[in-house]
Amino acid sequence: MxxxxxxxxxxxxxxxxxxxxxxxxxxxxxxxxxxxxxxDPDHPTPIEVVRRLQETAADEENHHYPAFRGSLFFRKAVAAWYKERFGVDVNPEKEVLALIGSKEGLFHISLAYIGQGDVGLVPDPSFPAYNDGVFFAGGEASRMPLTRENRFLPDLDAIPDEIRKRAKLLFLNYPNNPTGVLAPDDFIEKVIRFARENEVVVCYDHAYCEITFDGVRSRSFLEYSGAKDVGVEFFTFSKAFNMAGWRLGAAVGNEEVINSLLVVQSHINSGVFAPIQFAGTTALAEVWHSxxxxxxxxxxxxxxxxxxxxxxxxxxxxxxxxxxxxxxxxxxxxxxxxxxxxxxxxxxxxxxxxxxxxxxxxxxxxxxxxxxxxxxxxxxxxxxxxxxxxxx
Structure with a gap:
């Protein structure tokens, strides 16, 4: 065949x-x-999360198809956590979308914005899902080298005008896989200006926000002024709560982008199993405070x-x-x-x-x-x- x-x-x-x-x-x-x-984290998922799954999976009311956008109780929990963790206000009804793991969202966002002739700006090196999503959407991935000399940050000024004109998405990931660096404030502020000037959607992969060292705190992209106007952030439970196999994440941010991603996902999957969303709520509301x-x-x-x-x-x-x-x-x-x-x-x-x-x-x-x-x-x-x- x-x-x-x-x-x-x-x-x-x-x-x-x-x-x-x-x-x-x-x-x-x-x-x-x-x-x-x-x-793949070697430690188990917190027992409180496992028990919440067991309890809610036993309830036949949770055996139906979930809402495509994610259950409102889950989206409210994500919004409450973003407020407490990052000081960011997001509307759970319009600015939060449940994901079957953040990888799914980072891949599918290209299907919402990239077509033939369009460009996705992708860090190099980076998580393969960014590049693969652009490829499957029929677009062109323009790779932005991350070098030690440039502090493992992409050089936005080096992007040619011809590429800027065709660019629709800009993928970023800090704390960064694979280099382990964090992005300084002045760089993120520059990213927001770049996105606004070039009408590019920022797709900020914040998978490792809870794994930082030496007392350093990772800031959300949405903490920066103007960030919500130009992009969305992708959060995953995989690394933050040792829930890699559970496949649970969230996209948070710009309402228009969230809706565009929702359109794509509603044609591809049927949402996140409700008991997994209950378990994620427990992770955010209880485990995070432990x-x-x-x-x-x-x-x-x-x-x-x-x-x-x-x-x-x-x-x-x-x-x-x-x-x-x-x-x-x-x-x-x-x-x-x-x-x-x-x-x-x-x-x-x-x-x-x-x-x-x-x-x-x-x-x-x-x-x-x-x-x-x-x-x-x-x-x-x-x-x-x-x-x-x-x-x-």
């Missing part, structure tokens, strides 16, 4: 290739593998600090992330990022994601996800450092 030509134009999904590689090694008897490849977030940040920082200290001991310069669960590590030995990742797996039983999985600018780096137990982090980082010393 012939698949659509469009699929042939997609780059290979490197994470699927990594999974296959790991599977074959385990089938061959290699079991002591440290997996830094996936960003010590859960503090303990989570403390544990991720412990893992980050061990890794950074170890790299410093061998004289290998690795950017110290201010947030997220990632390390953005330069490769050694003049290898490509894919060669380095494959050798680490074959020779040291460590899984890392090659930087090119996130875009061409990722060449020369690998991403390490610290979503594995501390003892595995120690074991895996020690192995990575041993490999770097050998290959450098």
């Amino acid at each position: 012939r698949m659509a030509e469009k699929l042939a134009g997609l780059p290979p999904y490197i994470f699927a290739q990594l999974d296959e590689h790991v599977y074959k090694l385990r089938e061959a008897g290699k079991t002591d593998i440290v997996d830094f490849g996936k960003a 010590e859960f977030g503090t303990e989570m940040r403390k544990e991720y920082q412990r893992r980050r600090d061990y890794a950074i200290d170890k790299f410093e001991q061998i004289g290998w310069e690795v950017h110290k992330p201010a947030g997220t669960v990632y390390l953005w590590v330069p490769v050694a030995g003049g290898m490509t990022s894919l060669e380095f990742a494959n050798r680490l797996l074959d020779e040291y039983s460590v899984v890392v994601a090659p930087g090119t999985a996130f875009g061409e600018t990722g060449e020369g780096f690998v991403r390490l996800s610290l979503t594995t137990a501390y003892q595995n982090v120690v074991k895996g980082i020690d192995r990575v450092c041993e490999a770097i010393e050998k290959w450098r």
Whole structure:
């Protein structure tokens, strides 16, 4: 059977290739593998959230199709949390949309705004869903390099006039996957001016807003003056509450953009199962007020600090992330990022994601996800450092 030509134009999904590689090694008897490849939290979902799901799933009133926009009780909970967490006022009836995970919204937003000849401005490196959404919508992704020299921020002034005229969406993500940096205030203010002047919708991926270090707080895009006029923010429960498999998120912000995304989603899915929305409400209203977030940040920082200290001991310069669960590590030995990742797996039983999985600018780096137990982090980082010393 012939698949659509469009699929042939997609780059290979490197994470699927990594999974296959790991599977074959385990089938061959290699079991002591440290997996830094996936960003799947290793700790369980808070028990309060699980119990709320169990209770509400047992109620037959919740077994019907949910509202496409999301249940009002959930949208009110999101709005209340945004007010308490960020000091931002949003209308739960018009400016909040429930998502089956933020990835879905970040992909589908392109279907609402991108057509043939249109451009989506996509950071490079970045989460693949931004680029893929633009591609499936029939548009062109214009990649904006994120380099150490530019503090891992896109250079908006370098975007050619011809691209600006065709641009419809601008994707941003801070705390940033994969580099771990936060965006300074002056940059976000510049983004808002850029979006207004060029009539571009800002799609702000705030997936890691609750995972920051050294007492730093991540600000919502919507906290900035004029932000709601030009864009929306995407929040996910996956990392904030260890709810990756639950598939729950929200888009918050500009009413017109929310409505446009709702139109697309109403043709593609039938909404989020109501008990999952109840569970998410419990996460926002109860778990967020507990010590859960503090303990989570403390544990991720412990893992980050061990890794950074170890790299410093061998004289290998690795950017110290201010947030997220990632390390953005330069490769050694003049290898490509894919060669380095494959050798680490074959020779040291460590899984890392090659930087090119996130875009061409990722060449020369690998991403390490610290979503594995501390003892595995120690074991895996020690192995990575041993490999770097050998290959450098």
